[in-house]
Amino acid sequence: MASEEVLHSFTMPAAEAVRNTTLGALAGAGTDLQDTWTWVYTEWAGEDALFLWTVFFLITSSFFWIFNLGFNFLELTGQPAYLLKYRIQLKQKPAVVDRAVFFKCVRTVLHNQLAIGIPFHYCLLPLLLWRGGLYDRALPSLPYALFDLAMCSLAIEVGFYYTHRLLHLPYFYRKYHKIHHEWRSPISISSIYCHPFEYWLSNLLPLVAGPILMGSHFTTAMFWVMLSTASGSIAHCGYHLPLLPSNETHDYHHSQFNQIYGPLGILDTLHGTNRRFKASVHFLRHFTLTGSTPAYVLVPDKSSKDEQTVTE
Incomplete structure (x- = not known):
């Protein structure tokens, strides 16, 4: 005692x-x-709306390129070579991306950010101001900000899933979405390599739906956009790296085309658009690596007979 x-x-x-x-x-x-x-x-009292929205665009757009610098270096040089073993599509994804193809992707991404992104941001500003909350003097409490982020996650799940499925209908796929799927083994910046219509419909609208619905504060909205930007780049990088969220799902979508349409998997489960994924070895590898051993070593490929069964 x-x-x-x-x-x-x-x-x-x-x-x-x-x-x-x-x-x-x-x-x-x-x-x-x-x-x-x-x-x-x-x-910036009196000029806060225009100034802060300009800052919002500059910071979030710059963040995209800054966050992807490491991935870009890896994709263009194959260095550090130690990381090449983490490629998800080990046989299909080249160690070094063709420079001409890479810079074609850069040009398309910049066009989307500037020609579509800037007008979209400034057309959106009056709606956000009308919704209220965006430029409050007081910052939101941490619980309130976390609740906003959770609701934004649900909003992008709904918005992206259904617009993405729409883009996979034959007419929309041929006319718009096929451009994005030129990258069967995607790279990080190919997350917004797409037709301008797709960028507006399926990238931007679902992204801002949550902040609009919730009347999110400027700081919460900016954090949300940066978080989503990082998530999209990781989902497309083609590397299942230690300590990063698993991107087996979206990489599987790029290799199979008609599986995994949403970012969270909620609506894929509801609509059964992840059944083949769940029956594949990639589902067993869908976890965050905490060690240095690649996922395909921890969970080896199935036999050809098993793969044939999965495909059927």
């Missing part, structure tokens, strides 16, 4: 200290963020 009391006397103050330190750090971080936002809000 005495030993339990001694242990209690040590553990309780330690736990309380950790709790107080954590809460203090979060409160301090929140105060610093609020002070920074208040300064920006005050400094």
Whole structure:
């Protein structure tokens, strides 16, 4: 009994200290963020909408290229060679991407960002201002921001799934979506390599649906767009890398075309558009790697007989 009391006397103050330190750090971080936002809000009073929306576009567009720098270097040089073993389509995906094909992708992406993205952003601004909440002086609380992000995730699941399935109908696929599927073994920036109509319909609209519906604060909306940008690039990079979210699902979509249409898998399960994926070895590899061993080594390919059964 005495030993339990001694242990209690040590553990309780330690736990309380950790709790107080954590809460203090979060409160301090929140105060610093609020002070920074208040300064920006005050400094640009009267011009905040136009200025901040310009900043929003510049930051989120620049983030796309900055986030993809490492992937681009790997795709153009094959270095560091140590990472090549993490290619999902090991036989189909080249170690080094053809430069002409790569820069064709760059030109298409830049065209979408500038010719479609800029007008879209500024046409969207009045709607966001009407919806309210975007430029509030007070930052949202952490629980409220997390709730907004959860709702944005559901909104993009619905919006992207159904627009994506629409683009796979024969007419829309031939006219628009086929461009995106030129990349059967995709690279990171091919996430927005697509026809301008597709970029508007299936990339931008589902992305902003959540912030519009929720009346999200500017900071929450910007974080959401950057999070989605990173997720889309990882989904298309073609590498199942340690500690990154598994991208086996969307890579499987690019190799098989008619499986896995949504980002979360909720509607794929509801509509049965992931049955072949779930019956394949790629589903067994659909987990986050925590070690250095590639997923295809941890979960080897099935026999040709098994694969034939899956295909059928």
